[in-house]
Amino acid sequence: MNPTIANKKPALSGSLLLVGHEKRMRARLCAILSDLAYTADALACTSCPDEVNALLVERPFDMALVDSSMSTVNGIDLIRAMHAHDPRLPIVVISDPAAEADVIGALRAGASGYLLKESDDTELSVCLRSALRGGMPIDPFIARLVLQSLVAAEPQAACSPPTGRTRAAASGPLSARELDILRCIDRGATNREIAAALSLSKLTIESHVKNIHKKLGVKTRTQATFEARRYGLLN
Template sequence: MELSSILIIDDDAASLARLVRLVSELLTDQQTRIHTADSLGSAIALLQAHQFDLALVDMQLPDGTGIELVGWMQQHVPQLQAVIVSAFAEEESIFAALRAGAAGYLLKDREDIELTVALRSLQRGGAPIDPMIARRILSLLPVVQAPVAAPATPSVHLSERELGILNHVAQGYGNREIAELLGLSRLTIEAHTRNIYRKLAVGSRTAAVYEARAMGLLP
């Protein structure tokens, strides 16, 4: 994933400065533009004026929530990847953010090196999830799967091509890498990805993999 333009939204000056520093240190070999915003309104204004590859979004903002902002992005700039970086780890907030379209969820209280590793995974097309949150998601999977009878056929039908692409997504490959692996154009992969999102009723790569596994479509 090319990270040439990044928007960081956080109303806490110290947290904002820390994220700007981490991103700057990570992308020293790239010409990266970093914009910052301290509210939902100022973030939307920047999103309407500029194109960004990635948005790092705080959960609590003075005039709204990160979930609201991610939802707005999904409607107006769906190609933009958004990752929540928050001090809040409540399950309700986490799942609401992922359903809204967030590509990942990180916790502010992690060490710099942990956040740097998570951000680096974005460059490889990954979907960074804090390990503690990932464990919570995994612990809930049996609860989600229990009502589904073993012989039942999933109500969502994905084509063989879509399943293949989703399997590559689950392995952390980005659209460009998947296109190269399958010998297809990136636009074709993006079109298939949109169809997968529509069929699974999700808004992000993370949510698509989670729903597909819950339905038994992926191992």
């Protein structure tokens, strides 16, 4: 088979609606969607609920990508309204890690997928392609939150694998130094900045960060601070 033909992107018709994304994330999504054969003219962007309604009336969309963490709009209510307007419209949330109630609320309101901004471009591209084909992409971290919610509702929840505070306790509590580093991470400091602030080497900080991730059962810095806040370690 001709490799040029094999690698050719499928032509996509229609439009996509981007709701609530800040400038940098919007630029990322536009680049990713361009790789999926969506031109700039096929993308509609807004953060205004009234404008969302007008756009949905004006033309059909292949999919809506919604940032549910908008500060001026209730993302769950907006998703619910969009789903009520067109139950067939795939609505994929692309947001920061959120509380369990917010994740469940978005899915119950009609979201057909839930991804995290911290995912790399390749991951987002694969997930969005899946959504366009009728899939329901869920970030593994979000999937774990949903499963925790389901397991917690069962009488046998105590037999489930440890998570959150229980996981941290099972792997060993965070040390005072690890908590100091976690607080710095929560403030947005890099490993180099943390090393300078604590008079430690960058390699030492990297080692502590790996231990923090292991104890909290997470893979990224954002997830670490989210879990720590959720279980009161940063309060």
